[in-house]
Amino acid sequence: MALGLRFFVIALAASSTLTAAVLQSYDYIVIGAGTAGATIAARIVEDPSVTVAVLEASDSSAENNPLAFIPGADTISIGSSPLDTVSYDWNFVTIPQTGAANRKMHYARGKGIGGTLQHNFMIYQRPTSDSFSYWINATNGTDFLPGWSWNDVYPYFIKSIILSPPDNSLHRAAATLKYNSIPAAYPETDNTKVPLPIGFANFAFEYSATLQSAFNELQYPNALDFSSSTLNGVQYDTSTLDHSNGHCSSSQYFINNAQKLSNLHIITNTMAQKINFDSNKTAISVTYTSLLSTVMINVTREVIVSAGVFQSPQLLMLSGIGPSAQLQKFNIPVLVDLPGVGQNLQDHVFFSPGYEINPSIYQFGHETQILNLLVADFLGWQKLNETFISTKPELSVLSTYPPLWPHIEYISAGGLIGKFTDLLVANAAPALINKFYYLLLGALVAPQSRRSVTLASNSASTLPVIDLQQTKQFQLRCSGRSAEFSIPLHLCRSEITARNSSQSTDAQLLSVIQNSLQSVWHASCTCAMQPRSNNGVLDPYLRAYGVNGVHVVDASSFPSLLPGHPQSVVYMLAERAAVMRPLTG
Ligand SMILES: Cc1cc2nc3c(=O)[nH]c(=O)nc-3n(C[C@H](O)[C@H](O)[C@H](O)COP(=O)(O)OP(=O)(O)OC[C@H]3O[C@@H](n4cnc5c(N)ncnc54)[C@H](O)[C@@H]3O)c2cc1C
Ligand SMILES: *[C@@H]1O[C@H](CO)[C@@H](O)[C@H](O)[C@H]1NC(C)=O
Ligand SMILES: *[C@@H]1O[C@H](CO)[C@@H](O)[C@H](O)[C@H]1NC(C)=O
Ligand SMILES: *[C@@H]1O[C@H](CO)[C@@H](O)[C@H](O)[C@H]1NC(C)=O
Ligand SMILES: *[C@@H]1O[C@H](CO)[C@@H](O)[C@H](O)[C@H]1NC(C)=O
Ligand SMILES: *[C@@H]1O[C@H](CO)[C@@H](O)[C@H](O)[C@H]1NC(C)=O
Ligand SMILES: *[C@@H]1O[C@H](CO)[C@@H](O)[C@H](O)[C@H]1NC(C)=O
Numbered sequence: 001m002a003l004g005l006r007f008f009v010i011a012l013a014a015s016s017t018l019t020a021a022v023l024q025s026y027d028y029i030v031i032g033a034g035t036a037g038a039t040i041a042a043r044i045v046e047d048p049s050v051t052v053a054v055l056e057a058s059d060s061s062a063e064n065n066p067l068a069f070i071p072g073a074d075t076i077s078i079g080s081s082p083l084d085t086v087s088y089d090w091n092f093v094t095i096p097q098t099g100a101a102n103r104k105m106h107y108a109r110g111k112g113i114g115g116t117l118q119h120n121f122m123i124y125q126r127p128t129s130d131s132f133s134y135w136i137n138a139t140n141g142t143d144f145l146p147g148w149s150w151n152d153v154y155p156y157f158i159k160s161i162i163l164s165p166p167d168n169s170l171h172r173a174a175a176t177l178k179y180n181s182i183p184a185a186y187p188e189t190d191n192t193k194v195p196l197p198i199g200f201a202n203f204a205f206e207y208s209a210t211l212q213s214a215f216n217e218l219q220y221p222n223a224l225d226f227s228s229s230t231l232n233g234v235q236y237d238t239s240t241l242d243h244s245n246g247h248c249s250s251s252q253y254f255i256n257n258a259q260k261l262s263n264l265h266i267i268t269n270t271m272a273q274k275i276n277f278d279s280n281k282t283a284i285s286v287t288y289t290s291l292l293s294t295v296m297i298n299v300t301r302e303v304i305v306s307a308g309v310f311q312s313p314q315l316l317m318l319s320g321i322g323p324s325a326q327l328q329k330f331n332i333p334v335l336v337d338l339p340g341v342g343q344n345l346q347d348h349v350f351f352s353p354g355y356e357i358n359p360s361i362y363q364f365g366h367e368t369q370i371l372n373l374l375v376a377d378f379l380g381w382q383k384l385n386e387t388f389i390s391t392k393p394e395l396s397v398l399s400t401y402p403p404l405w406p407h408i409e410y411i412s413a414g415g416l417i418g419k420f421t422d423l424l425v426a427n428a429a430p431a432l433i434n435k436f437y438y439l440l441l442g443a444l445v446a447p448q449s450r451r452s453v454t455l456a457s458n459s460a461s462t463l464p465v466i467d468l469q470q471t472k473q474f475q476l477r478c479s480g481r482s483a484e485f486s487i488p489l490h491l492c493r494s495e496i497t498a499r500n501s502s503q504s505t506d507a508q509l510l511s512v513i514q515n516s517l518q519s520v521w522h523a524s525c526t527c528a529m530q531p532r533s534n535n536g537v538l539d540p541y542l543r544a545y546g547v548n549g550v551h552v553v554d555a556s557s558f559p560s561l562l563p564g565h566p567q568s569v570v571y572m573l574a575e576r577a578a579v580m581r582p583l584t585g
Contacts, residue, residue, distance in 0.1 A: 022267055025298035026053040029286050030306055031272040031315060034115020035251050035567060036554035036574040037306030039160070042195070042254035043578035045264040052264050053297060055288050059268035060088035062114025062250035069247040071122060071201070071239070075415070078108040078119050079422040080518055088112050089119065092310060094466045099449075101514040107466060108521055109308060113266070116308065116521070117250035117567070122239035123379070123411075124198050125226035126157055126185075127562035127569065130402035138530045138559030139540040146540060146580055148529075150229065156575040157227070157568060162188050164243040166200035166236070177236045180225040195253040196571070197242040201377045207357065207438050208236065208378035208412050215380055215410075226379060231406045231563055234380035240567065251571070270295075273460045275303050275319040275550060277335060283549035289461065304577070305552045309523040310453050312556040313342035314464040316527065316537070317455055321544055330458040336546030340535035342464075344528045345451040346561040348409075348520040350443035351488055351513055353495045354416040357438045380410035381445075381563075384487075394486050401446055405563050408487060409443040417441070420518040442491040443520050444484055445563040453526050488513045522566050527556040542577050553577040 030041045033056035041054045060068075065088060067073045077086040084106055085091040092107040110118035129150035139148050146152060163186035166177035177200050180186075188194040212234055216222065221233035242249040258264050270288045276296070278284050283303045287296045305312045316322055320335030322342065327334050383406045389395045398407055416437035418426040430437065454465045489509055496512050497504045503512055530536030532545045542557055544550040555570055562569060 022053070022265060022295075022297070023051065025300060026051045026265070027299070027301045028052045028304060029297065029299045029302075030054045030304045031286065032056060032115060032305070032307040032311070032554065033113045033251075033255070033266060033268075034110070034306060034308055034554065035117050035570045037115065037304070038113060038251035039254045039571055039574035040304060040306065040553055040578045041264060041266075042258035043575065045258050045261050048261070048263060050263060050301070054264070054266045055270045055272045055286065056113060056266060056268045057271050058088060058112035060110075060112030060118065062112070062118050062248065062252040063256075065112070065118060068110075068114065068118035068250075071241060071246070071248055074119050074121055075423040075427070078106075078521070079420055079424075080105040081421040082106045084422040084424075090310075090463065092463055092466055099514065100517055101511070103515075105519070107310075107519065107523070109310065113255060113268070114250040114252045117240070117248070117252075119521075120240070120248060120250070120567070121565075122241055122248055123565040124161070124238045124240050124568055125231070125379070125564050126229075127564050128231050128402070128404035128406070129229035130404045131562040133402050134560040134562070135529075135558075138528070138534075138536075140531050146576070148540065153572055153576065156572045158185070158187055159575045160194065160196045160571045161186060161198050162191050162194040162196065163238065164197060164199035167202055167243075170202045178222070178224065179236075179238075180228065185225055185227040192257075195257045196240065196251075197244070197249045197253070198238050199241045199243045200236060201239060201241065202243075202246075203377075207414065211378060211412050211440065220380060220382070223381075226381070226564070227568070230404055231381040231409075232383070232404070234378065234410070236377055237379045239377075251574075271460050272307070272315060273318060274315070275305075277319075277547060281335060281547045283547065299549070302549045302551055305527075305550065306554045306574075308554055309345070309526050309556045310464055310466060311460070312552050312554055313453050313526040313537075314455065315460060316341050316544065316550075316552070318458060318460055319550075321547060321550075326455060330455055332458055336544075338532075338537055338545060340528060340530070340532075340537045342453040342526050343450070343535060344525045345453060345466075345523060346447060346449070346525045346558075347451070348443050348445055348447060348522045348561070349484070349517050350409075350411070350441045350520050351492065351517040352417050352439045352441040353492060353499065354418070354437040354439040357436050378412040380412075381406040382408045382410070384408070384490075392486055397448060398446055405446060407444070407446045408491070409445050409564065411441040411443060412439070413441065414438055417516070417518075419516045442488065444487055447484060447561075449484070485510060485513070488517070520565075522555075522561060524555040524558045524561045524566060527552045529557050529559045541580060542573075551577060 027050040030037045033054045041052050045052050062068045082093045088111050090109040090111050094105045096102040096104050108119045110116040132150045135148040168176050215234045223233040223235040240249045270290045273287045275283050276285045285296045285298045320333050323339045324334045324337040389398050415427050456462050456465050527537040529538040542551045
């Protein structure tokens with residue numbers, strides 16, 4: 001590129017950065033300023049001797065966007081209808097999913113600083129301690145440094161967050177929140193080092209208190225928190241909520257902390273297209289496109305790919321790292337034949353019938369139904385007992401999970417889900433005629449399905465295909481004899497039949513479930529940290545196999561999806577990757 005043009009390009013790109021100028025070379029380039037990317041970039045620049053560029057596709061952000069920072073606004077634009085989308089959403093749409101009544105489902109993913117945290121229910125909790133045995137095994141034992149046991153990762157879970165206790169003076173007595181006042185799960189108190197505030201909603205649904213009594217009657221214990229190694233029983237949950245302003249907190253808080261540092265450049269409105277390598281397969285630069293131009297910036301140490309579960313594998317493939325047949329199909333030169341890239345996709349699914357409630361009994365009067373919807377404040381976890389499992393052959397797989405790993409999560413929420421098509425539409429109409437709903441979602445947290453992401457073209461600007469290999473199925477394995485189907489049936493049979501007595505056979509119930517089930521948006525594992533011989537993509541240091549200087553750090557790096565909501569795990573991974581980075585080079 002001619003020098004003049006290059007200058008012009010750099011100046012143009014600079015106009016969309018949050019800081020001054022774009023350099024031609026950085027020590028680290030982070031691709032994606034989402035949950036993981038914003039966190040790891042902010043931690044790496046704590047070392048003043050290094051420079052970091054972050055490339056982010058959009059200039060939206062979790063804090064300049066009221067639809068992102070207002071708790072509850074997450075109900076807008078996350079429905080399964082492809083029409084239910086907004087500018088800061090990527091608008092991924094799956095191909096028809098046979099496990100979900102052939103629906104082409106919108107899959108919400110956020111674009112901009114904070115990434116998918118712009119669309120978030122804010123639930124913050126951690127997996128069970130023993131669920132990490134899956135990660136230990138996946139990384140081939142503890143002989144490797146670093147280890148991935150609960151004890152190994154726990155310091156990085158607690159590193160990111162600072163907890164505000166619940167303010168019970170704002171709650172009606174029925175909904176008094178208890179929490180773990182022995183702060184082992186949340187020991188950090190220095191908010192200059194710990195950017196991410198978490199807390200409890202000031203508005204606690206009284207309905208959740210009623211629900212809690214019902215759970216207790218059914219012998220579900222009350223828990224003190226869901227972040228100290230077990231997931232059993234019921235409790236009000238912690239959320240990524242900032243009590244100082246009432247906003248959702250996100251990884252943008254890490255960026256805010258680091259913003260004053262001149263060694264961090266966030267370059268927004270840029271699509272990373274590919275990583276370029278020298279003849280030794282060492283990453284040397286990244287090519288990105290902005291509105292009018294294509295730019296290449298050099299990297300001297302590492303490229304950190306944090307483009308999320310669908311686009312991190314896409315970017316590896318566009319850079320020549322992936323299943324060779326697929327790369328060849330799009331004329332991409334194969335640098336490393338790595339068949340696991342884009343495979344192994346895991347997710348949770350949920351489903352719920354809603355119940356009409358009498359608003360006068362509960363504290364709904366001064367709140368709008370729409371904004372409360374899915375401010376999920378109350379959670380429960382259950383492990384199906386061995387007696388029950390042994391009566392159903394399709395459930396025998398559940399016996400292979402470690403003892404603390406629950407099978408079902410319950411999420412209470414105000415509102416109506418319907419077919420999950422468009423939550424705003426589903427709730428606005430009844431609210432206008434003063435009808436209110438409440439629901440208890442049942443999520444499957446020990447899923448068996450494995451799916452995939454594949455390329456649709458050789459450009460990052462074309463969304464990849466969310467698909468299940470050749471079978472073209474979103475294999476929400478809700479077919480007649482799967483463990484998944486058996487569990488929703490167990491949860492919902494009587495509710496569905498009570499509503500409509502002609503929906504009582506397994507086939508009819510299956511159809512109701514397939515027509516309304518929805519991903520919990522926990523897609524992960526598409527660049528799994530596993531041995532290369534076992535279809536893995538990353539070594540236990542999160543380095544891509546077969547090349548030098550490329551790490552993948554986000555939900556795609558998980559070897560397996562753990563029970564519960566993944567943001568805590570993504571933060572942990574980013575915190576850990578940031579400190580193991582300088583050691584491994
Ligand atoms: C509706 C919804 C509700 C959720 N609720 C919860 C919850 O309550 N609790 C919880 O724990 N989890 C929740 N999740 C899941 C959680 O938000 C995600 O697992 C997590 O945010 C994923 O983080 P990530 O870093 O992997 O990716 P992301 O946060 O998606 O970041 C990826 C970033 O990369 C950027 N990018 C992609 N490609 C490129 C490219 N080529 N060039 C430049 N930039 C690029 C994207 O724009 C994005 O900013 C929810 C998800 C959704 C959709
Ligand atoms: C960028 O890398 C190219 C090729 O490796 C090299 O020729 C060029 O001098 C580098 N530019 C800077 C600013 O480091
Ligand atoms: C991990 O491997 C050990 C030893 O092979 C095995 O006993 C254990 O069941 C495995 N755990 C999981 C969760 O796969
Ligand atoms: C590749 O590695 C070899 C051996 O370490 C070294 O001699 C050579 O200079 C390297 N090539 C490049 C392009 O860095
Ligand atoms: C086991 O679970 C089933 C189904 O949930 C329940 O009906 C049964 O009472 C439970 N048995 C024990 C011993 O807890
Ligand atoms: C009840 O279920 C039957 C069979 O699925 C269906 O045809 C009918 O429309 C349902 N009725 C209502 C009121 O939803
Ligand atoms: C796991 O590690 C052992 C010992 O280092 C090695 O022999 C074996 O091949 C590894 N397994 C895989 C699947 O990489």
